[in-house]
Amino acid sequence: MSNVRPRIRLPRSARPGDVVQVRTLISHPMETGNRRDADGNVIPRQIINRFTCEYDGKMVLDVDLGVSVAANPFMEFDVKVERAADFVFTWHDDDGSVYSETQHLELS
Amino acid sequence: MFTRRSTMALGLGAAAVTLAPLKASASIPTVEDAVADFTGGASVADEGVSVIAPEIAENGENVPVEVDAPGAVAIMLLAPGNPTPRVVDVRFGEASGAPRLATRLRLGETQEVTAYAQMADGSYKRGKAEVRVTIGGCGG
Numbered sequence: 001m002s003n004v005r006p007r008i009r010l011p012r013s014a015r016p017g018d019v020v021q022v023r024t025l026i027s028h029p030m031e032t033g034n035r036r037d038a039d040g041n042v043i044p045r046q047i048i049n050r051f052t053c054e055y056d057g058k059m060v061l062d063v064d065l066g067v068s069v070a071a072n073p074f075m076e077f078d079v080k081v082e083r084a085a086d087f088v089f090t091w092h093d094d095d096g097s098v099y100s101e102t103q104h105l106e107l108s
Numbered sequence: 109m110f111t112r113r114s115t116m117a118l119g120l121g122a123a124a125v126t127l128a129p130l131k132a133s134a135s136i137p138t139v140e141d142a143v144a145d146f147t148g149g150a151s152v153a154d155e156g157v158s159v160i161a162p163e164i165a166e167n168g169e170n171v172p173v174e175v176d177a178p179g180a181v182a183i184m185l186l187a188p189g190n191p192t193p194r195v196v197d198v199r200f201g202e203a204s205g206a207p208r209l210a211t212r213l214r215l216g217e218t219q220e221v222t223a224y225a226q227m228a229d230g231s232y233k234r235g236k237a238e239v240r241v242t243i244g245g246c247g248g
Contacts, residue, residue: 075209
């Protein structure tokens with residue numbers, strides 16, 4: 001699917017042992033499969049059905065999403081950071097696409 | 109001629125049929141099935157899970173909801189008044205800082221958004237928050 005763009009907000013700074021808040025959003029229509037077009041045809045379901053976040057190779061959270069999640073799915077959650085490391089985020093689309101994003105967190 | 113109700117029933121049936129082979133956890137059509145699937149029929153305590161949501165949502169297309177379940181390893185969030193009630197299932201891993209998730213929901217009508225939590229000791233807890241929806245958000 002085109003025009004799918006992940007956005008991630010990590011804290012500007014953090015110290016080892018901190019619990020930090022991470023916000024993610026991906027532009028996506030989250031088409032429910034319950035809607036019909038002007039001609040009465042069902043618009044097929046197409047959603048982000050799974051989201052994952054890993055930090056330093058360890059799972060933060062693994063989320064299954066249903067059609068009741070609003071368009072442009074937003075997730076805010078907490079991560080315990082021990083050292084400078086990569087965050088890896090993935091979004092799985094019904095069409096088989098996997099959108100992945102990696103961001104590095106430096107600690108002070 | 110289709111009434112609105114019969115059209116919705118058709119849509120529900122079609123959704124159940126088309127979703128079933130794709131994904132077991134997301135396809136379960138009823139609240140009871142979802143709860144049984146998540147808890148395995150265990151008893152659930154009405155405590156220890158906070159659901160934070162606006163009392164009134166003017167736009168059901170985008171309702172901010174936060175679940176906070178101290179001590180939980182997994183959370184299931186339900187919108188019981190929606191055609192497909194199971195909103196999200198969250199499993200927290202070892203790098204999680206707290207069993208908490210804030211997200212945004214579609215709510216088709218006024219309802220009690222409900223979160224179930226599986227605790228580290230294998231017990232289950234539940235919390236809910238009523239959201240009055242002025243304009244529904246399930247489209248179609």
